[in-house]
Amino acid sequence: MRSAQGGAHEMGGRHISGAERLVVLQRLGKITQDMLERAFSHTRGSADFVNITIEAVPREIVKPVRLLPTRTVDVLDFTAGRAAAKSELLSIGVSNQAVERGMEQLVKLTDSMRGAMLVCAKTGERLDNTGMRGIRVSRMDSNDEDVLNQWMECQGLQGIHAREGMILATKVVSAPGVIAELCWSDDPEYVTGYVASVKGYIRFTKLKPYGSSLGGRVFFIRENSNVAELCKYLEKQPVLVTVPTEGEDL
Structure with missing residues (x-):
């Protein structure tokens, strides 16, 4: 799902929200309804354009990927958070x-991007040519919603931001050529923002000022x-993230 205000994204509409799910047919109605409610009740505003795309995905092409280890770093403010995130990326x-x-490039955004920037980890050069659209990660979910919810509760995590961030970051880090995500x-x-790599999904409690509607990846x-x-x-490889069972450690 992607939604915008002021018309479609392609016609200059302002991005409001987006979501990706990979679910069995029996859950399609409920998930679609949830996405519609999200589009019309987001803190960035109410959308007047919503696009929902539904595609069948053969089970045999779905790739299982292990959920990244997760930890949270408490910081005083977003300046300290960005310094800590920088140290993590350097390490x-x-x-x-x-x-x-x-x-x-994230700080200088004048509006939020729908996708991510691809940046060379050595030179800092942006390697995609997608502008404000960015590269949108798609076709991923957890392999078991109930197990994921139980695991998040045990970790003291809650909310859609943490859930979606962990799943998306896990797929991104599994991609060929990716060293890290910010x-x-x-x-x-x-x-709250994060740095993700093979070392794990590291959450920093403050990475931007409260009230800012600018964000990106x-x-x-x-x-x-090979870009x-x-x-x-x-964009195309379906991924189901395998979450730990109760009592199992990452």
Whole structure:
């Protein structure tokens, strides 16, 4: 689902919200209704354009991916949060230049992007040519909603932002060429952001000022990565994220 205000995105409409789910046929009606309610009651405003696309996905092409280890870092404010996120990215192998340029591009956004920027983890150069549309990650979900909810409760996590962030980040990190993801939300009331890599999904309690409706994602990718193959995986490869069972550790 994608929704906008002032007309369709392609006609200059302002992005309001988007969502991706991968569900069995029996849950299609309920999930579609949830997406409609989200489009019309988002904190960024009420949409006047909503597009919902439904596609059949053969089970045999779905790839299982293990949920990333998750931890939360409590920070005083968004300045401290961004400094901590930068340190995490540097420890993963993203260059200082790339971190600085990636963060700068997020900070300088004049409106929220629908997708992500692809940035070289060495040079900081943006490698996609999609502008404000970005590369949108699609076709992913958890393999068991009840198990995921139980696991999140045990971890002290709640809400749609944490759920969607973990699932999306897990798919992104599994993609060929991706070293790390940096993200903070465009929801004015949600200031938590994260850095994701093979080390895990690291949440920082403040990565932007409260009330800001500007947010986005940067995927730091290896130099000389095959951008076309990466985009194909992010946009088209169906992924179900396997979550730990009760009492199981990541």
